[in-house]
Amino acid sequence: MNYRFSDTIESFKSSAVREILKLTQGRSIISLAGGLPNEQYFPTEAVKEAFARVFEQGPQVLQYGLTEGYTPLRERISQHLARKGIQAGVDQMLLTTGSQQAIDLLTRVYIDPGDVILVERPTYLAAIQVFQSRKARIVSVECDADGMNLEDLERKIRQYAPKLVYVIPTFSNPSGKAWSLERRQGTLSICKRNNVLILEDDPYGELRFGGENGETFPSLFSLDEGADGSAVLYTSTFSKIVAPALRTGWIVGDKEVIMHMTRAKQAADLHSSSMDQQALYQLMAHFDLNAHIDLIRREYEARMRQMISLLQAKNWEGVKWIEPKGGMFVWVEMPQHIDTQELLKLAVEEEVAFVPGISFYADEPQKNTMRLNFTHTSADDMVLAFDRLGRALERMEQALAK
Amino acid sequence: MNYRFSDTIESFKSSAVREILKLTQGRSIISLAGGLPNEQYFPTEAVKEAFARVFEQGPQVLQYGLTEGYTPLRERISQHLARKGIQAGVDQMLLTTGSQQAIDLLTRVYIDPGDVILVERPTYLAAIQVFQSRKARIVSVECDADGMNLEDLERKIRQYAPKLVYVIPTFSNPSGKAWSLERRQGTLSICKRNNVLILEDDPYGELRFGGENGETFPSLFSLDEGADGSAVLYTSTFSKIVAPALRTGWIVGDKEVIMHMTRAKQAADLHSSSMDQQALYQLMAHFDLNAHIDLIRREYEARMRQMISLLQAKNWEGVKWIEPKGGMFVWVEMPQHIDTQELLKLAVEEEVAFVPGISFYADEPQKNTMRLNFTHTSADDMVLAFDRLGRALERMEQALAK
Numbered sequence: 001m002n003y004r005f006s007d008t009i010e011s012f013k014s015s016a017v018r019e020i021l022k023l024t025q026g027r028s029i030i031s032l033a034g035g036l037p038n039e040q041y042f043p044t045e046a047v048k049e050a051f052a053r054v055f056e057q058g059p060q061v062l063q064y065g066l067t068e069g070y071t072p073l074r075e076r077i078s079q080h081l082a083r084k085g086i087q088a089g090v091d092q093m094l095l096t097t098g099s100q101q102a103i104d105l106l107t108r109v110y111i112d113p114g115d116v117i118l119v120e121r122p123t124y125l126a127a128i129q130v131f132q133s134r135k136a137r138i139v140s141v142e143c144d145a146d147g148m149n150l151e152d153l154e155r156k157i158r159q160y161a162p163k164l165v166y167v168i169p170t171f172s173n174p175s176g177k178a179w180s181l182e183r184r185q186g187t188l189s190i191c192k193r194n195n196v197l198i199l200e201d202d203p204y205g206e207l208r209f210g211g212e213n214g215e216t217f218p219s220l221f222s223l224d225e226g227a228d229g230s231a232v233l234y235t236s237t238f239s240k241i242v243a244p245a246l247r248t249g250w251i252v253g254d255k256e257v258i259m260h261m262t263r264a265k266q267a268a269d270l271h272s273s274s275m276d277q278q279a280l281y282q283l284m285a286h287f288d289l290n291a292h293i294d295l296i297r298r299e300y301e302a303r304m305r306q307m308i309s310l311l312q313a314k315n316w317e318g319v320k321w322i323e324p325k326g327g328m329f330v331w332v333e334m335p336q337h338i339d340t341q342e343l344l345k346l347a348v349e350e351e352v353a354f355v356p357g358i359s360f361y362a363d364e365p366q367k368n369t370m371r372l373n374f375t376h377t378s379a380d381d382m383v384l385a386f387d388r389l390g391r392a393l394e395r396m397e398q399a400l401a402k
Numbered sequence: 403m404n405y406r407f408s409d410t411i412e413s414f415k416s417s418a419v420r421e422i423l424k425l426t427q428g429r430s431i432i433s434l435a436g437g438l439p440n441e442q443y444f445p446t447e448a449v450k451e452a453f454a455r456v457f458e459q460g461p462q463v464l465q466y467g468l469t470e471g472y473t474p475l476r477e478r479i480s481q482h483l484a485r486k487g488i489q490a491g492v493d494q495m496l497l498t499t500g501s502q503q504a505i506d507l508l509t510r511v512y513i514d515p516g517d518v519i520l521v522e523r524p525t526y527l528a529a530i531q532v533f534q535s536r537k538a539r540i541v542s543v544e545c546d547a548d549g550m551n552l553e554d555l556e557r558k559i560r561q562y563a564p565k566l567v568y569v570i571p572t573f574s575n576p577s578g579k580a581w582s583l584e585r586r587q588g589t590l591s592i593c594k595r596n597n598v599l600i601l602e603d604d605p606y607g608e609l610r611f612g613g614e615n616g617e618t619f620p621s622l623f624s625l626d627e628g629a630d631g632s633a634v635l636y637t638s639t640f641s642k643i644v645a646p647a648l649r650t651g652w653i654v655g656d657k658e659v660i661m662h663m664t665r666a667k668q669a670a671d672l673h674s675s676s677m678d679q680q681a682l683y684q685l686m687a688h689f690d691l692n693a694h695i696d697l698i699r700r701e702y703e704a705r706m707r708q709m710i711s712l713l714q715a716k717n718w719e720g721v722k723w724i725e726p727k728g729g730m731f732v733w734v735e736m737p738q739h740i741d742t743q744e745l746l747k748l749a750v751e752e753e754v755a756f757v758p759g760i761s762f763y764a765d766e767p768q769k770n771t772m773r774l775n776f777t778h779t780s781a782d783d784m785v786l787a788f789d790r791l792g793r794a795l796e797r798m799e800q801a802l803a804k
Contacts, residue, residue, distance in 0.1 A: 001594065001597065001599070001631050001632060001633045001656070002597050003512075003599065003656070003658065003659060004512070004565055004597075004599075005511055005512060005662060006510065006511055006512055006513055006514045006517075007514055008510055008511060008514075008666070009511050009662045009665070009666075011669075012511075012662065012665035012666055012668070012669060013665075036465060036466060037465075039460075039461040039462050039464065039465055040461070042461045042464045042465075044457065044460070044461040044463075044464060047457075047464060048454070048457040051453045051454075051457075051677075052450070052453075052454070055446065055449075055450040055453075058441075058446070059441040059442070059444045059446040060441050061446075061647060062441065062444045062446060062449060062645035062646070062647045062648070063438060063439075063441055063444075063645070063646060063647060064438060064641075064646040064647070065647060096671070097499060097671035097672075097674060097675070098671055098672055100669075100670070100671050100672045101670060101671040104669065104670050104671065108408065108410055108535070109407055109408055109410060109411050109414075110405075110406070110407060110408055111408055112408045112409055112410075115408075126668070126669060126672070129668075129669040130669045130670075133510070133666070133669055163406055192403065195403060195404050195406075197403070197405065197406075229403050230403065231403045239466075243464035243465070244464070244465060244466040245463060245464045245465060245466070245467060245675065245676040245677050245680075246464070246675065246677055247671070247672075247673065247674060247675045247676070247677075254403070254405065256405065257405060260407060260411045260414065263411070263414035263415075264410070264411075264414055264535070266414070266528070266531075267413075267414060267502075267506065267528060267531040267532045267535055268502070268503060268506050268532075268670070269498070269499035269500055269502050269503040269506065269649070270499075270500055270502045270528070270649075271649065272499060272649060272675070273499070273647065273648065273649045273674070273675035273677070273678050274647040274649070275453075275647050275648055275675070275677065275678055275681075276675050276677055276678070278647075279677075
């Protein structure tokens with residue numbers, strides 16, 4: 001049999017970075033490369049009890065469910081979001097297999113091949129893949145520590161007439177940054193004026209540092225005037241605040257958009273696991289999720305502080321970073337002459353791994369950048385990881401000096 | 403905001419049938435329309451225990467999993483399939499969110515817009531939707547009680563140069579039929595000779611009637627020469643033999659095809675619920691699934707026999723059916739002048755529902771057909787349902803006689 005694959009498989013090609021990272025598997029490498037939440041803070045007992053409660057309802061819990069998702073869970077999420085200023089009812093919400101599926105389904109119902117999508121520079125790798133598989137044209141907008149450059153956004157909207165702008169404004173993957181209020185308002189108003197839809201991806205928004213007095217960041221969605229007719233679709237997930245294995249995300253927005261996505265989901269997989277959805281409902285009904293989120297925040301902040309302290313202590317020449325106000329990542333800029341893909345090869349030899357920044361650019365990658373994850377490495381390993389990274393950097397500088 | 407949806411939403415339009423069936427919700431209607439397995443035979447206690455066992459492994463069970471799916475479950479499925487002559491290793495298998503997602507992912511990696519897909523006449527509604535959303539051209543092949551008409555298959559392969567043939571050869575949805583061995587071999591050899599890939603959808607194959615001495619039907623996949631290089635991709639699911647809420651299906655076939663599908667799945671949703679996958683592994687390790695399948699077979703066969711007896715007893719003029727050898731459906735052909743969409747409107751008034759055959763045709767629907775489900779209605783209700791159906795039919799004949 002001579003298989004005749006579709007054009008789409010081109011967009012799913014394995015990257016050079018992924019090939020290098022494969023080398024880390026099964027070795028005693030300390031990885032700052034992943035994007036994993038820390039198992040130590042999974043509410044395992046509470047999730048276990050939640051599943052047991054589901055079974056108390058009888059065999060019908062195992063029957064087919066609604067494509068939209070388990071209604072009582074949608075109600076709970078709606079209440080949870082309302083506390084963050086996000087007003088969306090159950091018919092303005094679709095439950096998905098992680099927020100990744102929300103990106104995919106919106107792309108299916110909103111993007112035709114050749115349509116332009118604007119993204120941040122840098123942005124989330126797996127969103128780029130979805131857009132590419134749809135044969136969209138992806139164009140990066142310049143960004144700084146405060147978010148998207150509004151002038152560049154306006155210019156690119158004029159130049160490319162995009163249909164969609166995809167953003168992760170709060171504790172972004174990979175850059176860890178949080179947009180200022182001014183950039184949030186500016187982006188929303190520019191997009192509304194130009195009839196460009198915004199997909200706001202917010203998996204990390206709850207992981208805010210600084211405790212009670214920490215800075216808060218309103219979602220773009222909450223700055224618009226209600227779900228119906230909104231220029232913003234907002235997606236988030238339980239993966240970072242409860243646990244990823246439950247694969248439950250959600251997207252909220254205009255009723256009609258949600259309806260079209262629901263129909264697309266029906267063709268894609270009928271519905272996501274309703275066991276997980278029912279368990280999450282029981283969890284939200286019987287467990288203090290907000291207190292749990294506060295715990296994760298404190299623990300992740302402590303880990304972030306250790307990473308920043310190590311960066312400061314190492315004091316590598318020309319190395320820059322922005323201290324994140326939440327999330328799971330520190331974005332590091334190395335001196336101009338350091339290609340982090342090359343550095344990674346040496347790092348893997350020294351038994352430490354990270355993700356080279358090149359993976360996160362839709363176009364014109366800035367090759368001297370890297371993403372470091374701080375949530376999944378113990379304090380002792382973090383110290384070792386930075387020693388190893390230092391040795392890799394030293395070897396690279398020596399090689400370049402020759 | 404003026405939303406600008408993609409062309410794809412056209413393929414997800416709600417059908418007239420769906421609109422009529424919506425009227426049945428929340429009413430005391432007896433529905434023979436659904437495709438639901440019977441909750442009465444869900445192994446609820448065993449599934450509950452399986453979830454409890456998963457949690458005994460510690461918090462890492464809640465972490466991100468592999469896109470391919472939980473490896474120990476793939477091993478178990480591989481062993482289970484081997485007993486049916488289906489030889490596929492863990493790297494020739496992808497776990498999906500129901501077999502519906504397997505259809506979708508294969509379509510993504512194998513079909514480009516405009517490609518032709520051949521299907522049975524009639525075929526599974528939700529597969530048509532997936533193919534349409536990919537802008538494939540769908541062409542029906544004539545079928546009889548033994549399966550696809552091989553001459554028509556060859557003719558249409560010559561005429562349309564299709565890339566894919568989609569079939570449900572064993573206890574089909576909607577027609578309930580099982581292909582003869584000759585048609586299985588013939589279809590496989592024609593497709594191999596013409597380099598046309600076969601997607602064999604087999605959600606019902608385990609629901610075989612007739613007990614120990616019942617007729618067995620080898621899968622097309624098992625008739626080919628091993629997974630790698632095979633002309634057949636084979637998909638099935640736990641939805642009908644364990645429970646649908648767990649949303650766990652699988653597809654097996656050539657390593658390269660599976661690899662491309664895995665990459666497409668990574669973009670689509672990273673992975674399916676690994677809670678469900680881990681629970682199914684525990685279930686298969688500690689529960690006699692084969693004995694459970696035998697139980698379902700016996701119970702469904704008894705229900706099928708009741709439905710066939712009622713059809714015989716009613717003895718409606720010109721009504722034909724084939725007694726199914728397995729599965730969940732009886733396909734009924736009414737006299738030529740009965741449009742079952744019109745009949746459904748009267749049936750709903752009489753408080754009984756079914757699915758008009760028109761939903762299951764990619765082209766030139768045979769309007770006098772209907773699909774009746776026998777797995778989800780009690781014996782008492784089944785009697786009532788046929789009385790009501792009889793009244794609807796009588797009213798229709800009277801109206802037509804005027």
